[in-house]
Amino acid sequence: MDAGVVDRDEAGPVRSSTSPQVPPVNPRKLAKVPFLELSEGRLQGVVSSGSDIERVYVSSVSSGDHGLSCSTNNNRPCGGLSSTYACKHIQGLLAEAEKQFGTARVARYLTIEIAEGETLFSGLHPTQAPSRAAEVFSSFLRHLAYLEIPVSTEPLPEMQWFPAGPVPK
Amino acid sequence: MLGEALSDAPEGLSETLALIDGLDDALVHGLGRTDETHLQALTNVAAVFAGSPLAEPVTESIRKIAAGSVTDDHLLALAGARVALLGSVHDALQSGLDHAFGRVRAPFPVTAAEVSVPPGIRSWLRELAITGWRGVDHEIAASGARAVPGLLEDPRQRRLAVLVDGLAAELMAGAPVATLSQVPARRWADLWSRALTLSSAEVPxxxxxxxxxxxxxxxxxxxxxxxxxxxxxxxxxxxxxxxxxxxxxxxxxxxxxxxxxxxxxxxxxxxxxxxxxxxxxxxxxxxxxxxxxxxxxxxxxxxxxxxxxxxxxxxxGGAVGSSLSPLDRHPAAISEPVLLEGYSASPESLEVDGAVVAVDPLPSAGPLTPALVSSSSACIGLLRWDAGRWFVRPLAVQATVRKKAVAMHTGDWALGPTEAKAAKAEAAAGVAVEVLRERAGRLLRK
Structure with missing residues (x-):
């Protein structure tokens, strides 16, 4: 089973209604990498530029073939990325993903094989992939839009299926 | 009394759950390629509705599933049957508790429910049912989440948006589901049937x-x-x-x-x-x-x-309870506030009146800990039922810590943690909200 999936009951999750299958993520500082997600077969995210507050980089690593891409939100390719070496933005993205989801879950998603105690970066066999900047950036904007949605005071009983629990260590 | 309600299963419970499990297993496999076992399980579900208004639509939907030409209305009938079965489990368990506590419950007035799920979500739910949970890949999982921003713009669709987003996130985390050793069959069928039958009827x-x-x-x-x-x-x-x-x-x-x-x-x-x-x-x-x-x-x-x-x-003890609307009745919807005292406690369970009740995981957003629960002498909690047994979710405990009597409540931290170390951690983590708001302000309005 996926290391990110909660298996709370001894009988397993098969006949349980209220064991959430996505545990809360580990809190992390968001200044460098405000957004990252495992989606569409990629680890993808947004990395704040170190020099310009108005600029962000959009970076991604694809599952399986480890295709890398990195460019600015204005679609300029990142100068630091080559076909054999990941730029500092992608390294930052991987490091923050490990903090957020745990190494095992990210490794499973990207199919990275690493020895115990090694970083994800060390298990990467990079190739170059086409830029996904537009999709990732719109995904980030969708993410931010959640913070603009007003609070609801209707009962919303569906949330009974999602009890809040401890954050996994 | 309470001990009996918590340890004895209501009559017919295991038979009803077996019917539901059969339906859930068919959904794991996919209604697009059912075999004899699955069709038999669905036929068994139809059989218990003989003589009821659901009999005809459920039987018809099984015929269509066998023929490979299932439509949204057939799936709605199947979801409705599942909701009705779980509703009966809810009613039996809840009335056992009410009997033990002497709780009087006002009946729910009759209202007409109207299902109002938009076509885009209905087709996603149909695709999930036909493919089966085992067939869910990144693409199917993500297509549900893509419909959510549109739903969130309409306050009347907030329930559906929150539900679909929660289910889609789990499917995305599990995809490709074929590689999981176990599929949460009952849970995902709950969320699926709930989404299909979500109604816009106003509760009086x-x-x-x-x-x-x-x-x-x-x-x-x-x-x-x-x-x-x-x-x-x-x-x-x-x-x-x-x-x-x-x-x-x-x-x-x-x-x-x-x-x-x-x-x-x-x-x-x-x-x-x-x-x-x-x-x-x-x-x-x-x-x-x-x-x-x-x-x-x-x-x-x-x-x-x-x-x-x-x-x-x-x-x-003497307060009057209410009844849920029929579509909302489900064992997971039982959350009976209770005061428990005179139990023997461990971090994982409370032994109440001879019955062992499992303690739910405690939220990281409050001060309650397993250690506090195991040293407690009184607990305000919610009694819940899941996976064939009772749980208690503590909301507050009275305990003795270092020879001092203390009372701790989940809500104590509603205005921020009251404990110094947690407050410091929250102050650092809370910056996340500010960082995202700043990024949202800078990037959203361009």
Whole structure:
């Protein structure tokens, strides 16, 4: 089973209604990498530029073939990325993903094989992939839009299926 | 009495659950390629509805599934059958508890339900059913999440949006589901059938003037939503009712732990009452037939101090309960506020009146810990039923810590952690909310 999936009951999750299958993520500082997600077969995210507050980089690593891409939100390719070496933005993205989801879950998603105690970066066999900047950036904007949605005071009983629990260590 | 209700299964429970399991297993495999076993399981479900209005549509939907030409209406009939079966399990378990506590419950008035799920979501739910959970890949999982932003723009679709987002996030985390060693069959079938049968019918509600006495706060969370549900008693005239009031905020996955309380800036009176153990005077606030106090901060005034343990000891026993609407009845919807005393406790369970009740995992957003629960002598909690047994979700405990009597409540942290180390961690993590708001402000308005 996926290391990110909660298996709370001894009988397993098969006949349980209220064991959430996505545990809360580990809190992390968001200044460098405000957004990252495992989606569409990629680890993808947004990395704040170190020099310009108005600029962000959009970076991604694809599952399986480890295709890398990195460019600015204005679609300029990142100068630091080559076909054999990941730029500092992608390294930052991987490091923050490990903090957020745990190494095992990210490794499973990207199919990275690493020895115990090694970083994800060390298990990467990079190739170059086409830029996904537009999709990732719109995904980030969708993410931010959640913070603009007003609070609801209707009962919303569906949330009974999602009890809040401890954050996994 | 309580011990019996918590250890003895109601009559017919295992047979009913077996029918549901058969349907759930067919959904794991996919209705697009059912084999004899699955069709037999579905036929068994249809058989128990003989003579009821569901008999014909359910039988017809099984014929269509066997022929490989299932439509949305057939799936709705199947989901409806599942909702009805679980509703009967809910009713049997709830009436066992009511009997043990001597709880009187007002009946739910008859209302007409109207299903109002938009076509885009219906086709996603159909695709899931035909493919089966085992066939879910990244693409199918993500296509559900893509429909959510549109739903969130319409306040009437908030329930569906929150539900679909929660299910899609789990499917995306599990995809490709074929590689999982176990599939959460009952849970995903619950969420699937719930989405298909979600109705827009208004539950009758009436304004009240009186006093709301909180018993405790329960927290619910998935990656893009957080909910605080406050259970309490409503004194209005001569009647004391068991009610709950619920506030739900949208969030993102990186906002978690005690910082989630920051997502409710619009309800200071409610949060203040939780943190300060106060009652709230309400005037004109509406309460529904199902016992939901529809919170409106402008109709609430902070009241006097009210210790939840005193409220529970003095008034909970005689308070009148409410009944849920038929479509909402499900064992997972049972959350009976109780005061438990005289038990023997361990970090994992309480032995109450001879019955062992498992303790739910405790939320990281509050001060309760397994150690505190195991040293407790009294507990305000919610009795819940899942996977064939009873659980208690503690909302507050009275315990002895280093020879001192203490009382801790989940809601104590509603205005921020009261414990120094946790407060420091929250202050650092809480910056996440500010960072995202800054990024949102800078990038969204371009």
């Amino acid at each position: 509600a009436a304004p009240v003037k009186g006093r709301f006495l909180p018993l405790g706060a329960d927290l619910r969370e998935h990656p893009t939503a957080v909910q605080v549900q406050v259970h309490g008693l409503l004194e209005a005239g001569a009647v004391v009712r068991v009610v709950r009031t619920t506030v739900t905020a949208a969030k993102v996955d990186t906002i978690t732990g005690p910082s989630v309380w920051r997502m409710f800036p619009g309800v200071p009176v409610l949060l203040g009452a939780l943190a300060g153990h106060q009652s709230v005077e309400v005037d004109g606030m509406r309460v529904t037939a199902s016992g939901d106090l529809l919170w409106d901060e402008s109709l609430a005034t902070a009241g006097e101090a009210a210790d939840p343990f005193t409220t529970a000891r003095v008034q909970l």
